[in-house]
Structures are given as structure tokens and as C-alpha cells.
Amino acid sequence: MDFGSLINNLFWLFLVFAFLSPYFQRQALEAARTRQILSLERKRGSRVITLIHRQEAINLLGIPVARYIDVDDSEEVLRAIRLTDPGMPIDLVLHTPGGLVLAAEQIALALLKHPAKVTVFVSHYAMSGGTLIALAADEIIMDENAVLGPVDPQIGEYPAASLLALVQSKPLDKIEDATLIRADMAAKAIKQVAELAEKLLAKHMDPERAATTARLLSQGTWTHDYPITVEEARGLGLPASTSMPREVYALMSLYPQTQIRRPSVQYIPLPYTKGGQE
Template identity: 65%
Template sequence: MDFFLLLFWLFFFFTALLPMLQQKRTNTLRTELIRRLEKKRRSRVITLIHRQEALSFLGIPVSRYIDIEDSEQVLRAIRLTPPEMPIDLILHTPGGLVLAAEQIAFALARHPAKVTVFVPHYAMSGGTLIALAADEIVLDENAVLGPVDPQLGEYPAASILSVLKAKPIEAIDDRTLILADVAQKAMRQVRTSLEDLLRRKMDEQIAADLARLFSEGRWTHDYPIGTDELARFGIRFRTDMPEEIYRLMELYPQPAGRRPSVQYIPFPYERPYERPERRSR
């Protein structure tokens, strides 16, 4: 009897410990691959990856998005990066808070060295704002960006403003009028921020036209803007995605518990990696 009880507790302990060991191994593999990519590209690699996750005790899906914690971690990673070292940001996100996305975007835009954003699958809303702040965008051929029109609660700001055109002001309640005022300010703020980011790398008029296009609410908020459409808009990008990026994404499954969405090697770099000397044969 004692022997079977011991087997039961050993099985219980092993079952409880196995997920932790698997997660630790996955984190180790991520770190090793990030380090390998940094050495290859002589850059600081930062990941900003959001996946739908499930709480292990209930199995309820929880959507992740760009939040203040993400912006704090990304800004810290940028501060730990020397001015002359390039930054590579791997981006996979449905978007999130405008404040957090703008903080990340402007911090990347101010970094003196080259900033490259890799989008292996999608970067919507605030993710698009961050991608457009980069010096270079690398997309998978099937990857998409999205509109950056602001949302007020469950409603798009542009849709709230459309009520003012559809009804006389006497027929609109005070709450809707207040929402319309906030919506107008939000759209102007996002358009101005995007225009400021785009002006750093293109003609002012083109930057203004693109900022208006992406923020005016022309499409639904989840409208996928693919590579063909981006090319027609005059947005420059490459599609030669490094194989290491795909391998890294495979190490971000949708696990049972929460995990950090921003990951990087957490110590300052004093200088870029030296190229290894070739040995003569």
C-alpha cells in the first residue's frame, strides 16, 4: 500500500513539474536563438510578440496586446543599447494602447543607428505605427499591417464622427456629442504622430497623405493591408525574412500560462559584436 502511495505522489510531482521544465527549456532555446541572431546581425534583438493565451485553471482565452509594461520593457532595452548598435525588433501583435505604441515608435525613431522591424505574420493597429517608425521593414510575403485609426471603447472614432453628418445636432444626445469631440481629438492626435514618424524618412506631402490614409477610418480596424497594397502606397519594405525569425516564432506557442511578451538579453552592450576573424586554410 505504501509503495503505491509513493508511486502516486511521484507521478503527481512529476506531472506538476514537467510543464515548468518544458517552459524553462523553451525560454533557454529562445535566448540562445536571440543571441545567435544578434551575433549574426551585430544588433540588439528585441521581441514584441503577443499570442492568445489560455489560463491553465479555467482554459479561458485571454488576448494579449501592447500595454504600458511592454513599452517600459522595450524602452529599457533601447536605453541599454549603444547609439551605434542597430536594433532589430521582431513584431507580432494585434495592437494595443496608443500611448504605449507611440512611446515605442518614437523611441525607435530616435535611436541613432539603423532600426529594422521584422513582421513574420501581422502587426496591426499600434503594431503598424511601430513598424512605420522603423528605418527598414521586413515582411513575410503573406504578412499584413493594418489601419491605425483610434478606437473609443467598442466604436471606431471615425464611425462616431459620422453620426454628426447623418443627424442634425438637435437630434444627437449629449453623450454622443462628447464622444464625437473626443473622437475628433483622437484622430487628429494619431494622424499627427504618424505624420511626424513618416516625415523622418520621406517627403512631407507623402508623409501627410499616408498618415491621413492610415488614420482616417477608411477601412474596418482589422482590415489586412498586404504587401501588394503597401507597395502601391509607396511604403518600402523587403521580403527576405531571415530563417531564424521563423524558428524563433515556433518557440512562441500558445502556452497554458502567462509569459513575458518582450524578451531580450537583459544587460547593456558596450560595443557591437566583432566579426570573427577568418582562419587561413
């Protein structure tokens, strides 16, 4: 074999390796996630379901895509619940900015109907529709710095509560028909979400407090991205604790953010103690 043929063969081998390498990396990552899920299931005697939304890249193009709760998610979670014995606890690892109300509602109601204990783990944040899902749990286990959020509906790019405030503050003849239609939708959306939140909260508190808390969460008391801490969640009457298993953190580490650009946060990924690195 001459030198030119060798270079040509090495070139094609390199192309094949470059093409297959992402596939094998993905398979290895999926296997590691499965092992970690099985480890958590064995420790807790439960069915573990993950609902984790990160910014992901499309194949080899490297285009970042933001993920949210959608109908595909609700179909998969409902399928997992159907495959779980009624007497087996469910652990849901939740990390999401929110998403489609319909999908979040389907998941929340399915968890509410599950006879055995349902635990939601929030290691970083579960906002909007994620919080709605968390309300269906018997226990919400959060990292000390994790947050939930309000469940006030959004109509397009506008908060529903703000649309209603606008209509109440201006004469009707000064408001466009499109805005009035959005305001009508906003009133219905707030009512629907408040009723759902009240139904979910009824398992944790008396009816009067459930109605009050549902109004606080759904009617624009705070901005949509307001962080509800563990302490505030407890003050609202939610069953929140901070007894997060190490296995949940280990599982979350297997869902890294897509590295499209230079990372803005960097550190040595090892536990540090006062006496030095472990």
C-alpha cells in the same frame, strides 16, 4: 515496503512531477528562445527585441487570455532600447493585433530616436498599434503574405471616424450627449494619431506625401482590420521588403498558440520540396 506503500509513494511522485513539469517545460522554452535570439543577433550584429502577442493560458487553470500592447510592454521595450548602444542596430520582431495607443506611441518614438538602423520583422501581422510601431523603422521586413493595418483610433467599441460621420449625418438635437462626447474625443484622437503617423513617416518621404499617407492610415479610409499587404505598403511609400531571415521564422515557432482545444490546423512540420520531404 508493502504494495500499498509503494502505490502511495508512486502517487505522490506523480503529483510532484505533474506540478513541476510545466515549470521545467517553460524554462526549456525560454532557454530555446534565448538561444534563437542570440543566433539572430550574431548573424545581424544587432540587438533583437521581441514584441509577440499570442493567446496565453493562465498557469494550471488553462484560461485563455488575449494579449495586446500595453504599458508593461512599452516599459520593457524602452528599457531594452536604453540598454543598447546608440551605434548598434535594433531588430524588432513584431507580432500583434495592436493595443493601447499610448504604449505604441512610446515605443514608436523611442525607436524613431535611436541613431542606428531600426528594422521591424513582421512574419504574420502587425495591426493598429503594431503598424504605428513599424512606421518608426528604417526598414520593414515582411513575409510575402504578412500584413499591416490602418492606425485609425477606436473610441471604446466604435471607430472614431464612424462616430464623426454619425454626428455629421444627424441633427444635433437627435444625438445623445454621451455620443457627442465620444465624437469630440474621436476628433481629437484622429488628429493626434495622424500627427504622430506623419512624424514617423517623415523619415521615409517628403512632408506632403507623409501628410497624405498619415491621413489615409488614420482617418477611417478602410475598416480597422483591413490588411495592408507588402505591395500596398510599398505603394504607400513604406520601406517594405520580403527578405525575411530563417532565424525569425525559427524564433516565431517558439511562441506557439495555446492549445486549449483540438487544433483546427494540422500538418507535418517539415519543409517540403518538389522531390519530397527534406
